[in-house]
């Protein structure tokens with residue numbers, strides 16, 4: 047606990063009988079402001095070492111998160127087709143694999159399909175710790191930083207206010223899920239566009255204000271939004287140094303502004319009212 051890490055611990059043994067070494071680590075999740083116990087599976091090297099040419103007979107489960115090649119069942123694992131020797135590629139170039147049974151939890155094909163497509167499985171509830179003999183629930187999730195499948199635990203009660211979906215979205219690591227992520231985000235973007243949409247015409251309406259001849263002499267003729275007019279007047283005032291140095295709020299009219307103001311001086315507070323009279 048002190049070191050936020052346990053292990054590597056060996057003696058974990060799956061139902062299928064393959065042993066593996068694993069580390070458990072407490073990791074702080076910035077997003078959730080919470081400590082999380084993560085369980086790393088060691089890489090099961092055994093199948094890899096056999097060197098036999100493998101021919102897959104099952105339908106591909108999805109794309110390998112590491113290299114994008116097809117993932118198939120092989121022995122006690124689901125493996126990337128480039129992680130085992132094949133006719134096309136006798137020397138494996140990838141090392142992605144994940145067990146069919148992990149800590150007594152059978153991992154069905156559909157869960158692997160889900161893992162490959164979305165980055166994680168459903169919450170599986172039949173994991174049994176070989177150390178404590180306790181069962182526990184976890185999702186299997188692809189961890190792109192570490193390049194391996196790892197446990198992801200459900201939020202504890204106290205953490206519920208932090209939506210775990212956020213994590214789900216954040217952790218989607220590879221091609222397809224990224225696309226999905228975009229798909230998920232799209233409605234939000236659409237929504238934003240929708241919200242923005244009514245504004246646009248309104249702004250356009252505001253932007254159709256016509257300055258009087260006097261005002262046009264200062265800001266130029268055209269169609270303006272009220273805010274644009276105010277900004278342009280201030281640009282003009284500043285460019286021509288028309289603010290009273292002793293009182294910056296007071297504007298001294300030059301020839302052109304005099305025609306707009308109808309007087310020698312105006313305060314910045316009067317500006318809006320004055321401008322209003324010159325817009326139609």
Ligand SMILES: [Zn+2]
Nearest residue numbers: 110113126140
């Ligand atoms: Zn691969």
